[in-house]
Amino acid sequence: MVNIKSFYHAYSSTISYIVFDKLGGHAIIIDSVLDFSLSSGKIWSEFADNQIAFLKKNKLTLDWILETHAHADHLSAAHYLKSELGGQTAVSAGITKVQQTFKQIFNISDQELLATGDVFDVLLSSEQVINFGQLSVLVLATPGHTNDGLTYLVEDNAFIGDTLFMPDGGTARCDFPGGDASTLFDSIKLIHNLPEETKLWVCHDYQPNGRQLNYTTTVAESKRDNIHINGKTSKAEFIQLRQSRDENLAVPELLYPALQVNIRGGKLPSAEPSEQVFLKIPIKQNLFYPEK
Numbered sequence: 001m002v003n004i005k006s007f008y009h010a011y012s013s014t015i016s017y018i019v020f021d022k023l024g025g026h027a028i029i030i031d032s033v034l035d036f037s038l039s040s041g042k043i044w045s046e047f048a049d050n051q052i053a054f055l056k057k058n059k060l061t062l063d064w065i066l067e068t069h070a071h072a073d074h075l076s077a078a079h080y081l082k083s084e085l086g087g088q089t090a091v092s093a094g095i096t097k098v099q100q101t102f103k104q105i106f107n108i109s110d111q112e113l114l115a116t117g118d119v120f121d122v123l124l125s126s127e128q129v130i131n132f133g134q135l136s137v138l139v140l141a142t143p144g145h146t147n148d149g150l151t152y153l154v155e156d157n158a159f160i161g162d163t164l165f166m167p168d169g170g171t172a173r174c175d176f177p178g179g180d181a182s183t184l185f186d187s188i189k190l191i192h193n194l195p196e197e198t199k200l201w202v203c204h205d206y207q208p209n210g211r212q213l214n215y216t217t218t219v220a221e222s223k224r225d226n227i228h229i230n231g232k233t234s235k236a237e238f239i240q241l242r243q244s245r246d247e248n249l250a251v252p253e254l255l256y257p258a259l260q261v262n263i264r265g266g267k268l269p270s271a272e273p274s275e276q277v278f279l280k281i282p283i284k285q286n287l288f289y290p291e292k
């Protein structure tokens with residue numbers, strides 16, 4: 001039997017999931033979050049600790065710590081969870097491209113980080129199956145928002161990351177490096193081709209128009225009601241809509257901190273000789289010193 005416990009991280013509007021087979025059995029965590037204050041630089045683990053407490057209370061063994069993609073809006077708690085509880089961390093094999101891209105942007109040395117995915121225990125490919133207790137996860141590649149997007153299918157529950165949001169939330173942006181609206185359209189079609197009753201569990205809910213938090217829908221509902229793409233939307237229509245929206249979206253507040261930590265599997269950069277750890281922000285100088 002599939003048991004699902006959701007955890008909502010209000011600051012980043014992220015929903016993280018613990019999936020387990022039975023009390024006293026085996027579990028996976030999908031998309032956990034490390035708490036972070038941009039203004040103070042403080043990092044803490046209240047959110048992940050709540051998940052750890054849930055696992056301990058229910059005597060669950062954590063087998064897998066999974067990411068649907070390299071997130072740009074929150075820091076992953078994968079490394080912290082592994083250090084506290086064990087389990088294997090896993091992401092898409094596509095993470096190596098994300099690492100390559102952001103290694104260049106942040107000028108990270110090979111000594112500091114190789115773009116081989118070796119900071120994760122397992123790199124996943126589409127159609128791969130991983131097991132926990134009496135359950136298994138079918139991995140489906142669903143790129144487009146990023147090039148490393150994965151959907152995790154546990155029986156009739158699809159954890160779809162940032163492909164689709166709730167029907168009134170539409171779809172995820174495609175303007176990050178490696179993002180592509182045409183590719184996202186194909187990934188959404190793959191999700192929409194799952195059986196109609198398949199439950200879709202989203203990674204974010206921004207509560208449009210102030211409605212109550214909600215993070216699960218079905219393939220049938222998504223195909224019928226999603227405001228960006230329904231069963232009849234053509235690829236050209238979707239690309240046009242997605243690209244015109246992306247042109248006007250702000251950069252996520254935690255983009256640079258999140259990517260620096262998440263391409264390291266949730267580890268922080270090495271400390272400087274003073275033992276202080278820093279995160280970088282690439283400066284676009286021409287914005288601050290315009291020609292007169």
Ligand SMILES: [Fe+2]
Nearest residue numbers: 070071072162
């Ligand atoms: Fe995302």
